[in-house]
Amino acid sequence: MISLDFFTKKFISFEQVLEKKLSAYLEMLTSKEKEQVEKSYQALLEKYGENEDPWGLNIPKARKSIEILYAIYQHYFKVRFFGKENIKDEHYMVISNHSGQIAIDGLLIGCAFAFEVDKPRVLRPMVERFFTALPFINKWSAECGAVLGDRDNCLNLLKRKESLLIFPEGVRGVSKSTSDFYKLQDFTTGFYRMALKSGVKILPVAVVGAEEVFPYVYQAKGIAQALNLPALPISANYFPLPSPIDIHVGKPIELPTDINSESEDHLITPHIREIERTIQEMINEGREKRRPWIFSKDQKKDAN
Amino acid sequence: MNKQPSILIIGAAGGLANILCGILSKRRSECRVIGIDTRALKNDIDFENFSFERMRYTRRNFEKLFRENKFDAIYQLGRLTPPGGTIEQRLSFSLVNTNKVLELAQKNKVKKYILLSSYHVYGALADNPVFITEDFPLRASIKHSELRDVTEVDALCTNWMWKNQDSIETVVLRPCNIIGPQIDNTITKYLTSHMTPVPIDFNPILQFIHEYDMANILFETLDKVPTGVYNVAPDQTISLQEAKKIIGTKNIPFPIFTVGVVSKVFKKLWTFPGYFLDFLMYSCVIDNSKIQKYISKDIFKYDTKKTLSLLRKPLP
Numbered sequence: 001m002i003s004l005d006f007f008t009k010k011f012i013s014f015e016q017v018l019e020k021k022l023s024a025y026l027e028m029l030t031s032k033e034k035e036q037v038e039k040s041y042q043a044l045l046e047k048y049g050e051n052e053d054p055w056g057l058n059i060p061k062a063r064k065s066i067e068i069l070y071a072i073y074q075h076y077f078k079v080r081f082f083g084k085e086n087i088k089d090e091h092y093m094v095i096s097n098h099s100g101q102i103a104i105d106g107l108l109i110g111c112a113f114a115f116e117v118d119k120p121r122v123l124r125p126m127v128e129r130f131f132t133a134l135p136f137i138n139k140w141s142a143e144c145g146a147v148l149g150d151r152d153n154c155l156n157l158l159k160r161k162e163s164l165l166i167f168p169e170g171v172r173g174v175s176k177s178t179s180d181f182y183k184l185q186d187f188t189t190g191f192y193r194m195a196l197k198s199g200v201k202i203l204p205v206a207v208v209g210a211e212e213v214f215p216y217v218y219q220a221k222g223i224a225q226a227l228n229l230p231a232l233p234i235s236a237n238y239f240p241l242p243s244p245i246d247i248h249v250g251k252p253i254e255l256p257t258d259i260n261s262e263s264e265d266h267l268i269t270p271h272i273r274e275i276e277r278t279i280q281e282m283i284n285e286g287r288e289k290r291r292p293w294i295f296s297k298d299q300k301k302d303a304n
Numbered sequence: 305m306n307k308q309p310s311i312l313i314i315g316a317a318g319g320l321a322n323i324l325c326g327i328l329s330k331r332r333s334e335c336r337v338i339g340i341d342t343r344a345l346k347n348d349i350d351f352e353n354f355s356f357e358r359m360r361y362t363r364r365n366f367e368k369l370f371r372e373n374k375f376d377a378i379y380q381l382g383r384l385t386p387p388g389g390t391i392e393q394r395l396s397f398s399l400v401n402t403n404k405v406l407e408l409a410q411k412n413k414v415k416k417y418i419l420l421s422s423y424h425v426y427g428a429l430a431d432n433p434v435f436i437t438e439d440f441p442l443r444a445s446i447k448h449s450e451l452r453d454v455t456e457v458d459a460l461c462t463n464w465m466w467k468n469q470d471s472i473e474t475v476v477l478r479p480c481n482i483i484g485p486q487i488d489n490t491i492t493k494y495l496t497s498h499m500t501p502v503p504i505d506f507n508p509i510l511q512f513i514h515e516y517d518m519a520n521i522l523f524e525t526l527d528k529v530p531t532g533v534y535n536v537a538p539d540q541t542i543s544l545q546e547a548k549k550i551i552g553t554k555n556i557p558f559p560i561f562t563v564g565v566v567s568k569v570f571k572k573l574w575t576f577p578g579y580f581l582d583f584l585m586y587s588c589v590i591d592n593s594k595i596q597k598y599i600s601k602d603i604f605k606y607d608t609k610k611t612l613s614l615l616r617k618p619l620p
Contacts, residue, residue, distance in 0.1 A: 051542070054435065133430035133586075135560065135561045136505045136559075139507045148430075148433065149430075150431065151435055156434060258604075259387075
């Protein structure tokens with residue numbers, strides 16, 4: 001029988017190799033960006049403390065990951081972040097379009113809120129149920145702030161004045177075929193009922209450029225079902241293409257006072273459709289402003 | 305018949321029960337405290353109002369005990385489990401015995417019945433929300449039949465509680481991991497052993513309560529906590545890997561998804577309950593807000609780090 005020591009050494013060396021490879025991205029950061037990372041890290045440490053929270057967020061442990069992500073954010077996807085003046089020092093339910101087969105948009109939005117806003121914060125992305133059962137990924141994502149997309153979880157986090165990142169399109173957003181690129185899928189109603197219950201404002205976000213990171217080829221529904229996954233989009237590549245990405249933050253959306261979280265669907269749906277329209281308009285405007293698709297030298301322009 | 309108020313503690317030989325017996329005997333000196341167990345008492349309790357009887361839970365024995373004492377309150381701590389036995393035998397034993405205790409409590413007009421259940425009844429599942437409330441479904445036995453006796457006893461008492469709420473105050477407590485020098489449960493053995501596997505691919509969040517804090521909550525439940533089901537946990541949480549670090553034992557890191565191989569290896573070295581592996585993968589963090597309305601604000605004397613550091617053992 002293969003000894004346990006063998007497994008242990010293999011996995012530890014795998015982790016070390018992966019960390020070394022990813023750390024190479026840190027070299028891409030300029031000294032000014034490194035300063036920014038340090039400043040944001042200290043602010044996050046002050047806000048969340050050194051220990052993990054009940055959902056597993058652990059700022060010291062997440063440091064390496066978020067630094068690497070920031071390097072990729074700045075120098076690989078060359079992200080431009082618009083509308084940061086709309087983000088105040090309060091907590092929000094950040095509602096965004098979802099795209100790109102593998103949900104890289106969530107990581108980039110999280111990065112923007114951790115490094116580019118005045119009061120840095122960890123957005124708590126709501127993840128699918130299957131995600132929490134994945135070895136290593138479960139641990140890493142929890143340390144970086146991800147939580148199971150469960151209603152009780154969300155409400156408990158909102159009670160603690162945390163900001164959530166929600167993709168109400170769900171899996172339908174990331175598994176779109178090419179013809180549906182940049183077309184919002186119908187939002188589910190759960191997020192709006194939670195907003196009504198907690199009274200937390202909605203912050204609309206549009207991501208432009210992530211659809212092209214993993215070009216869609218085929219939706220392997222049968223295999224997904226067999227593997228117990230919500231979807232399995234087959235992409236032309238599984239190494240992300242360096243599509244320049246823009247993140248647009250809209251004005252916070254106030255909640256109506258004439259309905260509540262228990263109101264009937266027909267009273268709630270029009271408000272959700274309005275949010276969809278807002279985000280779709282932001283996507284359309286963002287597409288007009290977007291940079292040429294890959295390999296152009298002058299892609300990075302200052303936001304605002 | 306003795307007219308002095310009396311309290312019965314079933315399963316009095318365990319570490320936690322031992323502490324509770326001492327606290328009750330000392331602070332309720334007007335009461336007789338009677339402990340029973342099939343096992344011998346762990347430490348002597350030197351109070352005049354305390355007595356211990358080693359007995360099997362047979363109908364004749366039990367009925368005699370109730371007839372002779374007219375208990376005012378009953379604590380049922382630990383599970384009524386025979387040593388060894390199959391899951392079926394254990395389940396049948398636990399249910400029959402708990403049912404018997406409840407029947408005798410009702411017949412003899414006991415005023416308060418307190419059951420020590422466990423947060424294990426919720427089960428450790430990948431889709432658990434953080435801060436599980438008392439209304440959450442008991443899903444422990446979905447994956448692990450060996451937890452059926454725990455969930456069934458909890459459910460039996462809860463149903464009985466609402467049915468008889470006018471005649472008897474029933475409290476079901478679902479505490480998080482109780483640890484301490486006197487406790488000898490699975491989690492304590494796991495944390496203090498130098499030969500335990502620690503997953504590198506999962507890092508669940510856990511809650512720990514010190515044995516003395518738990519014993520004090522059990523004591524306060526007698527007078528302060530009304531009929532109902534209550535989670536018991538401190539506010540603090542900690543991840544498994546951090547907890548192991550504090551205790552400072554020598555650990556064996558391993559990827560838990562190779563559990564098939566690992567459990568076979570480890571079962572030869574140490575009895576590893578199947579369900580327990582799930583608690584090393586997924587969090588089961590309970591909400592404590594309901595019981596906090598009734599117990600003293602300063603009842604938690606030990607914070608999580610101190611609780612864990614008291615278990616610290618030198619490396620061999």
